[in-house]
Amino acid sequence: MKCPFCAHTNTSVKDSRAIDGDSAIRRRRHCLECNARFTTVEHVQLLPLKVIKKSGTIEAFSREKLLKSLSLALHKGEIDSMRKEKILNSLIRQLETLGDIEIPSHVIGELVMQTLLDLDPVAYIRFASIYQNFHQPEDFKDFVRRLSDKTLKNDQES
Known part of the structure; x- marks a missing residue:
């Protein structure tokens, strides 16, 4: 996934957990280029x-x-x-x-x-x-x- 801070594509997932009654996943990510941390949420479509x-x-x-x-x-x-x-x-x-x-x-x-x-x-x-x-x-x-x-x-x- 692309880092929202530096646009580098080399990121890693540090933590994942189910949310919204297990209908979505919250992922804590870390950019390996600029060391920024950010969160993404995945929903079922x-x-x-x-x-x-x-x-x-x-x-x-x-x-x-x-x-x-x-x-x-x-x-x-x-x-x-x-x-x-x-x-x-x-x-x-x-x-x-x-x-x-x-x-x-x-x-x-x-x-x-x-x-x-x-x-x-x-x-x-x-x-x-x-x-x-x-x-x-x-x-x-x-x-x-x-x-x-x-x-x-x-x-x-x-």
């Missing part, structure tokens, strides 16, 4: 997922991009990085079980929104503001009002 964008273009699914979106939405929340990883892994497993390699971006967005709604309503609103492209304060107001109406209706049905 059941299917090479692709995302169908709104424009119709298709691109490779990015675990990092989804994690960044989750982290932005959950910013200032009480969810630690380990929990975010578990949420991310759960979302990816759900996408993989859809049975299709090419997944429309709106399906991913809706799945993330449902997960965030159950987890943290403020994170749900943050994510929705980007996903649904809010431009004006009224967009937030209308969204929160619809969310409140939906929550009230669900409470009355329970």
